Amino acid sequence: MPEKELLKDSESVVTQTQGFRTTEPISFLAVLRARCPRCRIGKVTDGIFSIYPRCAHCDYDFNPESGFYLGAMMLGFLVTSILTIPPVIYLKVSGADDAWVLGYPFVQYLILGPLLTYYAKILWLHLSYRSGAKMDSR
Numbered sequence: 505m506p507e508k509e510l511l512k513d514s515e516s517v518v519t520q521t522q523g524f525r526t527t528e529p530i531s532f533l534a535v536l537r538a539r540c541p542r543c544r545i546g547k548v549t550d551g552i553f554s555i556y557p558r559c560a561h562c563d564y565d566f567n568p569e570s571g572f573y574l575g576a577m578m579l580g581f582l583v584t585s586i587l588t589i590p591p592v593i594y595l596k597v598s599g600a601d602d603a604w605v606l607g608y609p610f611v612q613y614l615i616l617g618p619l620l621t622y623y624a625k626i627l628w629l630h631l632s633y634r635s636g637a638k639m640d641s642r
């Protein structure tokens with residue numbers, strides 16, 4: 505393919521990408537509904553554990569590089585720590601029964617663990633899109 509045509513293709517991709525790009529803040533409704541950060545229409549996830557490779561509506565790449573979602577793990581770990589450590593310290597300091605001090609993190613993780621894991625990935629994708637990370641649609 506001649507270089508001019510490559511440049512043309514590249515420009516049309518950039519134009520198409522900028523047409524979708526928004527300066528609006530993250531839509532928490534889009535995060536809650538697990539929608540694409542660019543068009544907010546296409547679904548990001550296929551079930552609880554798998555993520556579609558691309559948006560079915562705008563072709564946005566949900567897996568721009570290998571290991572992309574490692575940051576989501578750290579985000580989930582941070583939120584889990586914030587929701588676990590202070591209440592456990594409070595329970596211990598207030599003299600609660602040891603069963604509560606030990607049981608709280610397990611019960612909390614059973615309830616919130618899957619939700620935090622699921623939404624951390626989607627929030628990470630939205631944060632990356634808003635931060636302007638280079639994720640071309642092709």
Ligand SMILES: [Zn+2]
Pocket residue numbers: 540541542543544545546559560561562563564
């Ligand atoms: Zn999309």
